[in-house]
Amino acid sequence: MSRSLRRGALAATAVVFSIASLSACGAGMDAQTLEVRPDNAETTVDGIKVQNAAVITQPKAEAEGPAVVSATIFNNSTEQQTIDTITLPGVSSPVKLSPATGSGPVTVPAQSSIIIGGAGNASAVIENGQAAAKNTGGVQDIVFRFSETGDVTLQAAVVPATSYFAGYGPSSLPKPPEKPAQEPSGTPSAPSGSPSVSGAPGEPGNGQSGDPGTPSDSASASNNAGH
Structure with a gap:
């Protein structure tokens, strides 16, 4: 093989190794970059x-x-x-x-x-x-x-x-505090007194004379005086 052919072959081999080296570095860097993930x-x-x-x-x-x-x-x-x-x-x-x-x-x-x-x-x-x-x-x-x-x-x-x-994360998370139910500021007070009943119908003190079908003594007296 002539000296010029030998030099050409060596140059071609160097170029091939250079390309292979660059390709390997590129692939390696890409692979490492893909593997790096935060918090992993x-x-x-x-x-x-x-x-x-x-x-x-x-x-x-x-x-x-x-x-x-x-x-x-x-x-x-x-x-x-x-x-x-x-x-x-x-x-x-x-x-x-x-x-x-x-x-x-x-x-x-x-x-x-x-x-x-x-x-x-x-x-x-x-x-x-x-x-x-x-x-x-x-x-x-x-x-x-x-x-x-x-x-x-x-x-x-x-x-x-x-x-x-x-x-x-946890399936049990804190719940916000519930607001207490608002109560009315005041409740109406019961009446201070209840109406009293002095007697049942037909009994003295209730304003009724008794049996409504029987004339009272005072009415009878008035009629007798008129005669």
């Missing part, structure tokens, strides 16, 4: 992946009521697993787990996934929501204990049940 706490241990984990409190930090843990659980293993417990280190209030329907443990089927939080899904309720609300705007450690994998720990954002999180 996730981790993977063995065949279990916990994604989109969050602690959702009442809409207002000072409001009393429960808080919840929300997450999507993927089970990529060949056997189903149950979520035995969910704990929040530093928060004394326990987390009550309930399946989407019925009672019993929360089960993640093999090669499938479940959602915790939101209507029609499994739930993880923190009864004393104010304990979790102390970290609103920050992060909170969450420990998911699975029947086979064991503990899976990650840090999740603590957010109020507003905007996007409103549909996944």
